[in-house]
Each structure stands twice: as C-alpha cells, then as structure tokens.
Amino acid sequence: MSHAVIADKRPSALRGARLPKWSSWAIAVGSVAIAVAIGLGAGLDSRIQWGLIAAILFILGTYGIAARVEGRRQARDRIATSLVWVAFLLAVVPLVSLIWATVQRGVKVLDVYFLTHSMGVVADSEPGGGIYHAILGSLEQVGLATVIAAPIGVLSAIYLVEYGRGNLARAVTFFVDVMTGIPSIVAGLFILSLMLMFDMQPFGFAGSLALAILMMPVVVRSTEEMLKLVPNELREASLALGVPKWRTIMKVVLPTSIGGITTGIMLSVARIAGETAPVLLLVFGNPFINANPFEGAQASLPLYIYQQYANSAGSTAAYDRAWAASLTLIAFVMILNLVARGIARWKAPKTGR
Incomplete structure (x- = not known):
C-alpha cells in the first residue's frame, strides 16, 4: 500500500x-x-x-x-x-x-346516515339529522364561484405578465392588492346591497358571487407568480420561430406553469370553502335540501357548523354534529389538495431523456 x-x-x-x-x-x-x-x-x-x-x-x-x-x-x-x-x-x-x-370529536356521529340526510324536521336540540343539504350547497356555491373567479383571475394574470404596461396595469395590480386584504364580510355586504336594490331574496348564487370576489385576487396573484417563473428563453424561442404571441402563451407558457396555476386555484378554493360571513348574509341557511342555487335559501358546511354550535347550549347532539361537519369540511379541503396535486403532476411538461 x-x-x-x-x-x-x-x-x-x-x-x-x-x-x-x-x-x-x-x-x-x-x-x-x-x-x-x-x-x-x-x-x-x-x-x-x-x-x-x-x-x-x-x-x-x-x-x-x-x-x-x-x-x-x-x-x-x-x-x-x-x-x-x-x-x-x-x-x-x-x-x-x-x-x-376534530377527528376525535367528529367521528361520534359521522357515518353514512349523517352524510346522506338533511336536518329536515329534526330540531337542533334533537339527535339525528345530517349534512347532505349543507354538502350540496357548499359544492354548488364553491363550484359556481370557481367557474366565475378562475377564468377571470387567470386571464388577468396573463394580461399583467404578458401584456400589461403603463397606467392600466399598475391600476389593476393596485386593486388586486387591495382586494386581497378585503374582509369577507365586506364582499358579502357589497352583494347584499345589490340584492336590496333589486329587492331579491337570499339564494345560493348570491353567496357564490361574494366568494368569487374573495377568490379572484388570490388566483391573480398565484397565477402571476407562476407565469413569471417561466423562463423568457422559452418565449423568445417560440417567437423566433414565427409563432404568434397568443399561441406562444397557449402552447408554451401555460403548459409550463399549469401545475402551479392549478395549485393556486385549489388553494383559493380551499380559502373560500370555509367562509361563513358572506353565506350567512346572502344564503341564509336552509335545513331542507335545495339543489337550485338560483332560487331560495340554501345551506353550506361553514354555515351549518356555525348554526349547530350556536344552538349547542344544553344539546350534545348539536355539538357533535358541529364537530362532524368540521371534520367533513377538513376532508373536503384535503381532497381538493390531492386532486390539485394529481392534476399538476398529470399536466406537468414531460421531459425526454
């Protein structure tokens, strides 16, 4: 050695x-x-x-x-x-x-019956009942809010990153920053003032409009940051080949950043899924099943949790239902995040060896 x-x-x-x-x-x-x-x-x-x-x-x-x-x-x-x-x-x-x-207290009444029945004629102080009507209302209200806010937010972010110059872009950025910090009750009061002007009664779509206002700035900000992470070399290479700018955005920029954009949208959905104040003002709550968000009062999971806890004084049944609904809401948000990760991985650009 x-x-x-x-x-x-x-x-x-x-x-x-x-x-x-x-x-x-x-x-x-x-x-x-x-x-x-x-x-x-x-x-x-x-x-x-x-x-x-x-x-x-x-x-x-x-x-x-x-x-x-x-x-x-x-x-x-x-x-x-x-x-x-x-x-x-x-x-x-x-x-x-x-x-x-939440798991320890929520599993007491969380079963198939609880998930497939509404409160109906069951009083808050009585055992029984379920959250089917609240799940249906939350899915419809959050879904409609996402359909409204996601396209507007993504297109606004594309404008700010790819086209935005001058006073208009600065004004849009300023108002997006302001809207990011708006309390949820303010968005609810804005939609409520419009409803009072037209003499409208509470209905599910009104809550969706308020939730869309809260969701939009989050989508804009998250999408904007994801678009900025796309290397300029990819844009320049596409433009050098004679590809129009709009097609470069559709075929190069968006596919490259689709994972981050999807994650940002799901995070904004998770944020509005737990909002109670706009729903309390605009949707009003309903113990019966209402599958039409454009007519009549509707329930939602956050509002159901609030109402059950508010009426839980001296009632163990209402207290247990509130915790079970809270566990369901947490599971709903977790499923949304898992779906977002799956879509992001599925749509991520494939790199060959």
Whole structure:
C-alpha cells in the first residue's frame, strides 16, 4: 500500500471535534425531561408552557454543548438549525392538535346516515339529522364561484405578465392588492346591497358571487407568480420561430406553469370553502335540501357548523354534529389538495431523456 493511501486514512489536523449524529436527539430528550421536571416542580399545569421551556432549553443546550466541543462558529450553525426545528414544531404541533381534536370529536356521529340526510324536521336540540343539504350547497356555491373567479383571475394574470404596461396595469395590480386584504364580510355586504336594490331574496348564487370576489385576487396573484417563473428563453424561442404571441402563451407558457396555476386555484378554493360571513348574509341557511342555487335559501358546511354550535347550549347532539361537519369540511379541503396535486403532476411538461 502506498504512502499516499496511508496518509489519506489519517485524521486531518484541520478537522476539529464533532458531535455524534444522535447528539441532537439526546439534547432534545434531556430538554423535555428537564422541562417536565421544572413544570411539575413549579406547578405549571399547561403543556404549552412545558413545551416552551423545553424549546428554550434545547436551543441553549445545543449552543452550550456545541460551543464547548466544536467551537463557537459551528455552535452558531447548530443553533440556527435548532431554531428552524423549533419553529417547525411550533407550526406543526397546533395543526396536529387541531386535526386530532376534530377527528376525535367528529367521528361520534359521522357515518353514512349523517352524510346522506338533511336536518329536515329534526330540531337542533334533537339527535339525528345530517349534512347532505349543507354538502350540496357548499359544492354548488364553491363550484359556481370557481367557474366565475378562475377564468377571470387567470386571464388577468396573463394580461399583467404578458401584456400589461403603463397606467392600466399598475391600476389593476393596485386593486388586486387591495382586494386581497378585503374582509369577507365586506364582499358579502357589497352583494347584499345589490340584492336590496333589486329587492331579491337570499339564494345560493348570491353567496357564490361574494366568494368569487374573495377568490379572484388570490388566483391573480398565484397565477402571476407562476407565469413569471417561466423562463423568457422559452418565449423568445417560440417567437423566433414565427409563432404568434397568443399561441406562444397557449402552447408554451401555460403548459409550463399549469401545475402551479392549478395549485393556486385549489388553494383559493380551499380559502373560500370555509367562509361563513358572506353565506350567512346572502344564503341564509336552509335545513331542507335545495339543489337550485338560483332560487331560495340554501345551506353550506361553514354555515351549518356555525348554526349547530350556536344552538349547542344544553344539546350534545348539536355539538357533535358541529364537530362532524368540521371534520367533513377538513376532508373536503384535503381532497381538493390531492386532486390539485394529481392534476399538476398529470399536466406537468414531460421531459425526454
């Protein structure tokens, strides 16, 4: 064996001491144990306080041990990584807790009967009934809002990115930014004022119009960002071949960004699916099945949850129905996201080897 190979196997003098890979887990376990001991000793009943103490101990412990073994420079790197993990856990723990609580309380009455029956003549204080009428109303209202908002939002984004120049483009961008922050109740009041002008009664399509107003700026912004990610070289190559600009947009730009556009539309759908205020003002709620969104009051899942919880005082049945409807709404949003991912993967540009 040559001297060069032997020299390569010797430890380098430039390589300092390193903590083992399991050190972070050991520090985390120790931090949790100390936090539990402090919480029990100090009489802290909240698990949130225990978690915050454990997070602080984990960061301080990581820095102290890494600074002693690896040096201050590597310790700063490790503490930055620790802060990222702590921030991740702070975001994930409430989400997991929310889903767990919803599943735990929602499965009590969630069955086929609950999904295929309406409230009908069942009083809110009585057991029984279901959410079929609310599911039907939500699907129709959100679907109509998507049919209105998605094409307008995508076309507006195409104009801003591909054609928009001058004062008109700046005005459109300004109003899109303003509409992004509009409270849902304002959109509902706007449509309600139009209904009062024409002496109209509550109906499902009115809620769809308010939801479309809330959905449109989100679609515009997400689509605009996706279109900006398409490399200009693709546009220039298509135009250099003599392809018209509109055809370049249809055949090159949109297929390249269709995955991101679809995801943005589904995220906006998920946002409006849980809106309650516009539906409460414009749709009004209906315990019976109404499959016509253009005539008569209609139900929706968010409104059903609100009404059941509002009437749950002294009624376990209404309380359980509210949680079961909440679980159904979460499942509905999750299915939308899975469908969006499937469409994005299906429509993504195929690259050959």
